[in-house]
Amino acid sequence: MPEIIGRSATALARGIRRGDLTPTEVVDAHLDRIDAVDDQVNAFVTINDDAHARAREATEAVEAGESLGPLHGVPVAIKDLSNTAGIRTTMGSALLAENVPEEDDIFVRRLKDAGAIVIGKTNTPEFGRLSTVTRNELFETARNPWDTAKTTGGSSGGSAAAVAAGMAPLAQGSDAAGSIRIPSAACGTFGLMPDFGRVPHGNDRPDAFVNTHPFTFLGPMARTVEDAALMLDVMAGPDDRDPFSRPAREGSYRGAVRDPVADLRVAYSPDLGICPLVDDVRGTVDGVVDELRGTVAAVDRVDPDLPDWEAAHQPLATLLQARYRGLYDSMKEEGVDILDRREEVTDEVVSRVEKSLELSAGDVRRAERQRTVVYDAVQDLLGDYDLLLSSTLSVPAFDVDSPPTEIDGEPVHPVHGFTLTWPFNLTGNPTASVPAGTVDGLPVGLQVTGRRGEDDTVLAASAACERLAPWDGVYPVDPR
Template sequence: MSDKLCFTPATELADRIQAGDLSPVSVIDAFLDRIDRINDRLTAYVTVCDERARSEALEAEQAIQQGEKLGPLHGVPIAIKDLTRVNGVRTTFGSPSFADHVPTADDTVVKRLRDAGAIILGKTNTPEFGRKTVTENSVFGASTNPWDLTRITGGSSGGSAAAVAAGLAPLALGSDAAGSIRIPSSACGVYGLMPDFGRVPHGASNVDAYENNLPYTYLGPIARTVSDAALMLDVIAGPDVNDPFSLPQAPGSYRDVLDEEISDLSIGYSIDFGESVISTEVQSTVESGLQYLSEAGATVEPVNITFEETWEERHEALERILQARYVGLYENLRRDSDVDLLADDTEVTPEVKSRIQKGLQIDTRELADARRIRTSIYREIQSAVAQFDILATPTLGRTAFELDTDHPTIDGVSVHPMHGWTLTWLLNLSGNPAGSVPIGFSDDGLPIGMQLIGPRFGDRDVLKASAFVEQTLPWDGSYPPTGITEAEG
């Protein structure tokens, strides 16, 4: 029974807790027990707040008994990515330099979750400062994929996606600067949503309030169902005076979108999103999924996306912008935390150090050229999206590869090890909202995801389309080996 509870949708947990049909204490105990039994195989969590979570669950139960006003996530467990600060809980950013770091304040998004009644189970694994598209670091090691423990989870929100997929949390918070919500969601077979830029504020604890457009960096939900993601987004969305990019409050609830008519949806699809390499298996699965969506009433048409620049030129623009961002990270940590990431005695992954060093050598002309290419990308994507309600692509060019792979290939073709196997990062240059929805499995049982891209300020369109895919190609009953074998046992 306890394992079955761990795969219950967050919306159902919230409703049953509020109705008095389910005890917050029993819910938290079930998840903590499962984490204790399974997490050492996954390294999804790097810090577990067992005593604190149990204490808060007891308080949540007492609040129900006393008839207090309850928030929408009252008593619902949640996992927080280890790049996001939680007051009083170790937050390492995946870095040895912060292995014992304990913040004294919550990030804004965490405060909103806690104010809504959510109970934090722990912090989830991430590469150092979110630098890589696989989740591993020298503090905790690598996270493993619940569908195959020899495979990657993707990154950088890999611990969060693995936790949700394996029934170690019904909801998890992710962040996304080049695909870090969507990549692991696709690899782990869960739903990940990157809402409008500014929809979820980054908040007061950010030293540099302007860094999050270098490139567009988002906070968003990872969940097993679209409705669960909408429930979480309702809580964390909204303006914040501390974030200069935060958007005004959107009208209504995101959950209301899921009840709207969706059979007349128009979908434009690009299999390669402008010359990305795609495996035969991924392509056939995505095309099969699109056929099902067409049969269910959607209008599905191919769209030709042609960028002015080559893949290499576009990716170099992304790298230049990220390098500039990491110079800011370097300077902020050196000034405010007395940590010099380039010092000889500081243990830092080569990827982080290299990005900072290259960033320090960039001149203003190179940044201007990167912005010009970014503008070109923006215009082409807006032109494509404007023709349809939603734009669809594969999320990844292939399924999750083996943990010890440094140079992934796609059907024998070598690709860029960081982003050559992903189709996500262009949206962090253009600013479009996007989600990754599970649509099927490879022959060896690994999840395959479809990326749904909306117009600027169209995260409701993404949710609406995601709900249509979920209804047409339901995935909620799919459980990875780390879940279903023990759930039935």
Template sequence: MVPVPTRMTAAGLARAIRDGEYSPTEVVDATLERIRERADRTNAFVTVTDELAREMAEEAERAIDEGEPLGPLHGVPVAIKDLDDVEGVRTTSGSLLFEDRIADADSPFVARLKAAGAVVVGKTNTPEFGLGVTTDNRVAGRTGTPFDPDRVSGGSSGGAGAALGDRLVPLAPGSDAGGSVRIPASFCGVYGLKPTQGVLPNVSRPNAFANHTPFSTVGPMARTVEDAALSLDAMAGAHPRDPFSVPKRESYRDAVDRPVDDLKIAYSPDMGIYPVDPDVREVLEEAIPAFERAGATVDAVDPDLGHDNEESLDAYYTMATVRWQSLLDALEREGFDPRGDDRGHLRPYLVDLIVDAEEPTTREYERADVVRTRVLDGFADLFAEYDLLVTATVGTTPFPHGEEPEAIDGVDIEPLRGWALTQPYNLTGQPAASIPAGFVDGLPVGMQIAGERHADADVIAASAALERRRPWRDAYPD
């Protein structure tokens, strides 16, 4: 008996549609019904595109009936983060300034998902302009983790994580400039990969070079590693308008089945510099032997990565300030006045970031690049000996809305993101994924798996090996 569509993976749905066990309209109708029934629980969606989804599903059925070649995601529902454009659908970016903005073209990765046959069913929630590691805004409100909606889903792809974890959709790509794919993947118990910079095109305008300060990229999010790899295959590849994009090197889906006997894994739950809650450490300790059972070599290490948490955060914030100032300039070019009449339309924290923030001097930026280089060299030294580094994704479990942690295990931290072990990889552009590792008091814990640049297939292979030995598909609330 074929399972109901909303309990199936993207890969399973694609096979069922090709085999005639489900039609695209049946799949989309079931998906939209579940979104109607449950979306308010976590507030995962900003916009549900019922009419567009049904039109796309009908077109997918016509292609089947007429014997046309079918894409790898033919008829599979997908949700798009509300920072990215779907032609004819509003993109609010979580801001009152863009509450009624309608996109006139697809973002490049959205166009590629459509070309692979995917059906867009809606837009997922994000903090205003994606600036935040929890998800809340004045357009749609806050988004909670499916495991406890009173707790944060992470950000900035928090709507995507919640939509996946509550089985509203099988695919929901995010974007990651400091952990925005991996943090919600950890807090929502799903899989999220920040690929090597350039693997997925990110056509930014008016500044085509904005995505290097720090490195920012779209990344696949799904409930299974195979689904993430399938969507990465569909989205990856060079784009003439992205100066950082690179040609596709390999099949990421093939990496899912690859043996890991030749992989050497370094394991450090805290990366040597971050506080991690003892309960989170315990979950990781229970999960790490699965790599050895899969055939990989695992060594516990205490790495010297050439920087500490404070240095890494300071460098990250210096570079991010440049990005925030670019956002201010972009808003002014569009006719908004964030310093004057439109100031009240922005949330106060965003005013602090993009309007009242001091711009770094060129000397401060250069000093941040020196720290960034030390981070790069520290990882290069480690990856000269090991293929992958496994750590916690974040040092804590999902916390209640508005109660960012100020300390972990007795160590004071910067509350906005001092608990995330993610931003170093946005300084270097290396691939890093968050994979479900277990639970603490019913709340999910993510494990971060990272490799050197262009070792995305290694990260995927190790992720799939862990999933085969510690499957989590039946752990979602329903």
């Protein structure tokens, strides 16, 4: 069998189309990889029992000369917050331990229609709760393939770990405060939070508007920028079930990876002025940005006019709290009262639900006004620049039981005090985390933020950074 594990999704799809590989070989190699290493990483919580059968059907389609989709035969992992028809979807909660949806989420159906084969569901905190550790009461804690004592980040930690450890070439994540970008930085993968509405949610009922508080995105996680762009080409596009889905764009995102960057004006703020950085992280990110100076029109150090950390973060905290009220009400309508079954739910989820019941309409409106200040600061800066670069995290991955509470003697919030991701969930700007190098053997991410609607610019710049600091092939051979 040709060497398969570690190949990009783009290379796998090309090999299948050419007949150099079969979908059966590709899927079975990744299932074998899961068997070999996932007991150390805990990236997957459910394996699709039909994956081999779907691969066999895909192989027969190639042999019959049928028309092939752009991801024909390529395995993809789906975060366990998203519905997959016939495959258990638990949301990391014992309340949904046996839940098997009858219908795919929109983007899952699009991936299948493009020929991708869902290989399994990936680990997430319960209900994707606010956490930079992918831990729940139903499954084992996800662990970083670079060092299994370390966190994967969250809440798409299982997806990032699956890609980093070679168990899946592509994975999907969702992001309400950094949940695609944080684990991508921690595990050394590329993660893209496309412009809000680019990938439709659609099946969120009874509340089709929930994903605006704060902006919650669906996006690709992959080994390379090109792979993520290929996946986005399939996932993106309007759907009337999502009131915020954006119109289709001309051209392909994969084509944008090769767009020129010579005319781009880039703003660089390593810490966004909101949290301290570990010196080695700052130095690693500085190094990539210094290299970028020779390929773009300008790179200027800037100080974004963001409010201080407390004032900027408060609207996020309030809006996330409001989401828990929505979760509570929705599940109660389905006959499940979280507070009546609190012994089956993590203490954090119970606490957040209880606090959400105390929120007033005035609290939410004040949060939206504070959010507007953050929004205006980011849009004003990007009125003068094409991109804003920063670190993704201010620290490398930490021990799963020891989130940082201070950096260089400065106290920080134990969840968001070391992340630079969440401001863009208040604004809706497309944002990616690109591998920038390592510190003490652990990955570091560079965050690339673009103007609203300009996913292609984010992809082009991310690809330019990837060329300056090549990462494909630097993935851990085996978890340790």
